[in-house]
Amino acid sequence: MIIKTRFPPSPTGYLHIGSLRTALYNYLFAKKYGGIFLLRIEDTDRERYVEGAVESLIQTLDRVGLICDEGPVLVNGVLSEKGDYGPYTQSNRLDTYQKYAHQLLEQGSAYRCFCSKERLEKLRSDQQLAKLPTKYDRACLRLDSTEVQHRLNNNEPFVIRLLIPEGETTFKDEIRGMITIQNSEIDDQILLKTDGFPTYHLAVVVDDHLMGVTHIIRGEEWISSVPKHVLLYHVLNFPLPSFAHLPLILNPDKSKLSKRQGDVAVEDYLKKGYLPEALINFVALLGFNPSGDREIYTVKELIESFDLTRVNKSGAVFDITKLNWMNKQYIRSLEPKRLMDLAEPFFNEELDFSFEQKERILAVEKERLTTLQDLSQQTSVYSAIPLFEKNLLVWKKADEQDALHHLKNIEQILQDADEKFFMDQLLIEEILKKYIEINHYQNGNVLWPLRVALSGQAQSAGPFELVWVLGKSESIKRIQQAIQKIIS
C-alpha cells in the first residue's frame, strides 16, 4: 500500500503558522515512507471565498519547499492540476458530494431537515439557557413521507443531516491512543447545505476516500469531530484511514495561536526576512524532537527521523526569540548564493548597490543580521558615511595625534596598493596587521580610528571588511575626510 497524506487548507489568503507545521508533518511523513503528499483546496464555504487565495497559497508552499505530489499547481502562474484523482478543489466536486448525500438519504443513514436558521438558533439558545447540550432536536426526522414530499413540491430549502445511531464510537489516534465518545454526545451533523455545497465533514470523508488518503494528520482542533467522520466512513462503507492529531501551537498566554498576539501568517514572516529554512526547522521542532541535543536539522534529516509516535501531546508556545536565534544561525550558515537569492529583495533600492557590492555587503553583514529585513537599515553606511564627531576617531587609550598619525600612514598604504589587494579581504587584513606588528603598535590605536573613519560609527563591521566592501577610492576618500576632520 502506498502511504498518502494530505494537506487540505481552506483558501483564506494566507498560510497560518499552524497550517505550515501541519503541512510539514504530512510532507515529512509521506516522504519518509516514499508516499504521496497531496494538496486539496477546501473551499466549500463560499462566504469566505477570497480571490487569488489559491495561487498565493501555492506560492507560499513553494517558497518553503513543500511541493505537493498531487493536487493543484501553478504552471507559469496559471493554475492547473497534477494527479489522477482530481479535481482537487472541492467546489469543483459538488456532484460527487451530492451523490453520496443522496445515497445516505436512500439508505436511511441521513434525513432531510427543513428547519430555518432562525429556529435552529432559537433552539440552541434555549438549550444553553437550560444548561443542556446544544443539539438538533430531530424535529424533521419525525416528518412523515407525505409531509416531506409536500415540502419538496413547495421547493422548501433543506439540508441533509447525518442520522447518528445509538451507541458509542471509538477510534485510534496515532499520537494519543484510543478515544471513545458516546454517540449521544454527537449532533446530527449537516452534510449538505441548502446551497448544495457539502460541509467539511462530508467533503473530507468522501475526498479522503476517493483520493486514496491513508493517513490523516491534522490539528487537534479536529479531534472532536472524528467520531462523526468515523460514523460516516461506516455508513458509506469506506475503509478507515489512520488519524493523527497534532497538538496546537500556542500564544505566549497558552491560547490557540491567533492574530492579535502577533503574526500568524507565514507570508508575514517571510516578508520580515525570516528564511524559509529557518521557519521550517523551527516549526518542525514545535511538537516534535528527533532525539536529543540538536537544534538544527535539514529537511532531509527531518524526513529520516520523523516519527508520529514521537510527536508531543501537549501544545507548544510559539517563541519568537528562539525563532530569531535560529534565523540568525541560518543566515550565517546558508550557502552564499541561496542567501543572496533570498536577501536581494531586502536591499534598500534607493542605495543602488551593484550586485557585486551586494555580495560583499551580505558577506560582511550576515554576521550581524537577525532577519533579512535588518539589511535595509544596516547597509546605508556603505552608501554614504554618516556624520560624526571627530572625538569618535580617538581610541580610548590614545589621542588625536595618534589617530592622525595612523590614518595618514594607512592612507599611504592604500594609495600604494594595487586593485588586487582590494579584492582580497584576507590580504587586506594581512597587510594592515603587518603594519601594526612591525611597528609594535596596539591593535586599538590603529584599528579603532580606521574603522571609525570608514564607518563613522562607534559600532560597525571591522575595518578590513569595510575596506573590502568600500573599495580603494571610497576607502581613501573616507580616510582623507577623517584626517581633515582632525586637522581642522
Add this chain to the structure above:
RNA sequence: GGCCUCAUCGUCUAACGGUUAGGACAGCAGGUUCUCAUCCUGUAAAUCGGGGUUCGAUUCCCCGUGGGGUCACCA
C-alpha cells in the same frame, strides 16, 4: 457548562521503572576581540498536588487541580 484532551526549567524539549533530571533559546556573571556581532566559560532555573502499584516512580494506575480544544448551513 457537557464532552474530549493535556501536564518536566520563563519557553522549546530529552530521559528501557534505577541519571547529580540532560540540551537549546532567553536571563545573569565573567572572558576573547579595535567596536558591534560572533565565540568561549560559568551560573540560576523544572518533574502541578494527593494517594496508590513497586525494592525503586518524571515514567504505570486513581482522584484532584490547572490549561487547552470543541460544542455553526466555518473550515
